[in-house]
Amino acid sequence: MPSDSEADAVVLDAVTHTYGDVTAVGPVSLNVPAGEFLVLVGASGCGKSTLLRLIAGFEQPTAGSVLAAGVRPVPGRGAGLVFQQPRLFPWRTVGGNVALALRYAGQPYGRERVEGLLARVGLHDVAHRRTWQISGGQQQRVAIARALAVDNPLLLLDEPFAALDALTRERLQEDLRRVSAETGRTCVFVTHSVDEAVFLGSRVVVLTPRPGRVALDLPIELPRTGIDPDELRGLPAFAAARAQVGAAVRHPEGVLA
Amino acid sequence: MSTSLETRPVTATPGATTALAPPRRKRRILLRLVALVVLYALWEITARTMNNPTFIPSPGAVWHQLIVTSSVHDGVRGYSGHLLIEHLGVSLRRILIGSVIGVVGGLVLGLVMGTVTWIRVVTEPVVTFIRALPPLAYFSLFIIWFGIDETPKLWLLSIAALPPVAVATASAVLGAPTGLVEASRALGANKWQAVRDVVLPHALPEIFTGVRIAVGVAYSSVVAAETINGVPGIGGMVRDAQRYSQTDVVVLGLFAIGLSGLLIDALLQVAEKRLIPWRGRA
Ligand SMILES: Nc1ncnc2c1ncn2[C@@H]1O[C@H](COP(=O)(O)OP(=O)(O)OP(=O)(O)O)[C@@H](O)[C@H]1O
Ligand SMILES: [Mg+2]
Numbered sequence: 001m002p003s004d005s006e007a008d009a010v011v012l013d014a015v016t017h018t019y020g021d022v023t024a025v026g027p028v029s030l031n032v033p034a035g036e037f038l039v040l041v042g043a044s045g046c047g048k049s050t051l052l053r054l055i056a057g058f059e060q061p062t063a064g065s066v067l068a069a070g071v072r073p074v075p076g077r078g079a080g081l082v083f084q085q086p087r088l089f090p091w092r093t094v095g096g097n098v099a100l101a102l103r104y105a106g107q108p109y110g111r112e113r114v115e116g117l118l119a120r121v122g123l124h125d126v127a128h129r130r131t132w133q134i135s136g137g138q139q140q141r142v143a144i145a146r147a148l149a150v151d152n153p154l155l156l157l158d159e160p161f162a163a164l165d166a167l168t169r170e171r172l173q174e175d176l177r178r179v180s181a182e183t184g185r186t187c188v189f190v191t192h193s194v195d196e197a198v199f200l201g202s203r204v205v206v207l208t209p210r211p212g213r214v215a216l217d218l219p220i221e222l223p224r225t226g227i228d229p230d231e232l233r234g235l236p237a238f239a240a241a242r243a244q245v246g247a248a249v250r251h252p253e254g255v256l257a
Numbered sequence: 258m259s260t261s262l263e264t265r266p267v268t269a270t271p272g273a274t275t276a277l278a279p280p281r282r283k284r285r286i287l288l289r290l291v292a293l294v295v296l297y298a299l300w301e302i303t304a305r306t307m308n309n310p311t312f313i314p315s316p317g318a319v320w321h322q323l324i325v326t327s328s329v330h331d332g333v334r335g336y337s338g339h340l341l342i343e344h345l346g347v348s349l350r351r352i353l354i355g356s357v358i359g360v361v362g363g364l365v366l367g368l369v370m371g372t373v374t375w376i377r378v379v380t381e382p383v384v385t386f387i388r389a390l391p392p393l394a395y396f397s398l399f400i401i402w403f404g405i406d407e408t409p410k411l412w413l414l415s416i417a418a419l420p421p422v423a424v425a426t427a428s429a430v431l432g433a434p435t436g437l438v439e440a441s442r443a444l445g446a447n448k449w450q451a452v453r454d455v456v457l458p459h460a461l462p463e464i465f466t467g468v469r470i471a472v473g474v475a476y477s478s479v480v481a482a483e484t485i486n487g488v489p490g491i492g493g494m495v496r497d498a499q500r501y502s503q504t505d506v507v508v509l510g511l512f513a514i515g516l517s518g519l520l521i522d523a524l525l526q527v528a529e530k531r532l533i534p535w536r537g538r539a
Contacts (some may be wrong), residue, residue: 058439076445087440090535091458100454104445132538147445 009034009154009186010055014064016211017050023211024050027064030205030214034153035184037177037224039197041209041249048190049084051212052156055188056081068154076104079154081145084162084190086139090129092119094142096125098162100150117145122171137164141172155180157189161196173199174229181224194249198222198241199233206248216248292464314505318522319512322505326398326494335507339489341492345513348491349478350406355414356475363419367426367464377427388420410482417478425467429460440449462536465529469522476518510517 008031016026025047030037040048053059054066057073069078086099095114102109102117104235115127121141126134134142140163147155161169177200180187191197196219206216220241222232233237299317304315326341327475335341338520366384370377387395392413399409433456441451498506529536 025415056443058443075439075442079443081443083436083438083440083443087436089437089440089458090538091461091533100441101444104441104450130534130538132535150445 004133008032008067009036009069010038010188011067012064013067015051015061015066016063017047017054017059018062025054025207025210025212026061028207028213029064032186032188034186037180037187037189037200037202039189039191039201039204040253041191041194041197041204041245042212043209044192044247045094045206046210047212048207049158052055052081052158052188052190055079055154056156057205061224064151078152079156080127080152082140082143082147082155082157082160084158086131086136086143088146090131090250092131093127094123094131094134097131097142098127098145098149101146105150117149118142120148120175121145122168126238137168140164141168144172144194151185153185155187157187157256159190159192162192169196170229176200178226178228178249194242194246198238198245199229204245206239206245206252210250215252216245218244218248261421288382296336311502311504314508318505319508322503322509326506326509327495336494337488339494341494341509341513344489344491344494344510345517347489347516348483348514351410351414351482351490352472352475353481354471355411356418356468356472358411358415359418359471359475360422362415363422363427363467363471364464366419367423367467368430368452368457370423370427371430371456371460381427383422384420387416388424392417392474393481396482396485405486410479410487413482414478415473418475421470421474422467425470426460429463430456433459460536462529462533465525465533469529471523472525474516476514476521480514 010030010032012028012030013029014029016028017024028051030038040051042048051060054061055068055073056067056079057075057077066073073079074202075081089095089100092100095111095118098114098117099109102113107113111127112207115124118124118127118141121144123138123141124144128140128144131139131142138162144157144160147157164172173196176187179185187200189200190196191200201220202218202224204216204218206218207213208215218241222235222237222241259285300313301316304310304313305468307313310318323341326336326344328335328340331462335343339347366380370380370384396409396413399412403409403412437455437459438451441455446454479490480495483490484496487493487496491514493509498504498510
């Protein structure tokens with residue numbers, strides 16, 4: 001293996017994935033260095049979820065290779081994953097869902113620990129509730145708390161904030177941006193929102209329509225720490241990046257050509 | 258065995274029956290009471306007009322037998338030396354033991370069938386075959402093998418109770434929701450943990466339906482099993498009463514079986530609601 005990719009948390013090498021005779025994604029080649037916050041943007045159905053599932057080890061590439069931390073990814077080892085749907089276990093309470101994740105990681109899963117994790121995603125007094133007794137946005141936040149329970153070096157998030165109200169979304173975006181900067185975890189984050197992409201990402205990759213390929217690969221040169229979110233959004237560099245990503249999302253083929 | 262003719266859909270929300278609007282509930286109870294009274298009246302009238310207690314005993318005669326079989330009179334204890342409640346107790350004990358063995362066996366078998374393909378391929382026809390047999394058909398075999406005491410009866414009930422649970426468990430395990438299994442794997446669950454924490458809980462509602470059917474099958478088989486050396490036991494009591502044309506005792510035995518069956522199914526339903534609050538949510 002080349003020495004420079006040893007520091008890479010994720011390496012996609014000419015990855016293609018087909019479902020039956022439908023090519024969902026690829027070929028895509030991407031190196032994600034450790035600590036990077038990579039955001040994938042692209043039209044619906046372009047293969048973003050498929051890419052995340054490949055990195056998580058739930059799918060095997062039809063062609064090319066996927067490496068996470070230098071090895072072929074295995075689900076549940078080294079990567080936390082937030083699916084596009086909450087996928088909570090209805091036979092467990094909200095708190096029980098989070099506790100289960102802690103248990104699998106061999107960590108203490110007492111009440112305080114669980115409530116602390118829930119509080120981190122802005123949920124209070126819901127630990128005893130049944131999963132169907134909370135709103136869709138709250139369910140998604142529980143799913144995030146569940147994925148955050150374990151300190152995996154890699155965090156994969158598939159449109160985690162799509163079902164949230166604007167206020168909560170902004171709060172969680174800020175939270176995630178801060179946490180990722182502080183902990184230096186590698187993140188791969190999927191979204192439809194250009195604004196969210198530029199705000200969160202240290203690098204934004206825009207995909208073409210199906211089969212998804214890289215249309216734009218843009219490093220975001222914005223300060224990651226010590227800056228107020230509103231101030232950040234007001235920076236000219238922020239607006240410039242947003243315009244560039246927005247153009248690529250609207251005309252991905254043009255950028256590719 | 259089901260307490261009512263209306264079969265509850267599996268997806269019914271928990272507490273759906275209790276959540277009925279109070280007036281509707283009241284009307285239902287009232288309707289049932291009226292139906293009971295009408296049935297009772299019909300019975301009374303038929304018994305009187307036929308005036309043939311061996312053919313149709315009157316409600317009064319059955320009631321009288323309830324008192325006679327539940328007490329010691331002229332030095333005779335109940336019926337055939339046992340009180341009615343003792344007959345019933347022995348039968349219920351057989352049902353309990355047989356059902357527990359059958360349910361546990363069915364659960365294990367169903368789990369294995371649902372997870373290991375070749376075992377499913379091999380055992381599925383066997384289970385379906387046994388399920389199709391009337392329990393009485395293999396009872397003779399058990400008598401040849403195990404004699405006429407408790408052993409063949411318990412074998413019969415266990416074997417009769419096993420297939421419904423095995424089939425329900427296997428199908429539920431096979432239908433495990435990929436999304437949730439993946440979610441557990443993503444959280445770091447190993448294969449066994451995924452089975453314990455996702456596949457099994459997801460299967461529980463269906464398994465419970467299987468258990469209710471199994472207990473029902475055991476219930477209906479016990480009377481058959483007790484036709485041979487079945488005293489004490491409700492089936493043995495009914496069998497003896499039939500020999501001596503004591504139709505009132507036969508009818509009393511039917512009531513004892515039917516009513517205790519209703520009670521047990523109601524208990525199972527309550528247990529189901531408490532144990533599986535997520536029924537219909539997964
Ligand atoms: N299990 C599957 N079987 C067959 N085709 C699939 C399967 N999963 C996804 N696809 C197809 O692959 C393509 C990419 O799907 P994917 O879910 O990765 O898209 P996406 O970019 O995540 O879309 P969205 O933004 O709507 O979530 C789609 O055209 C989809 O129809
Ligand atoms: Mg998707």
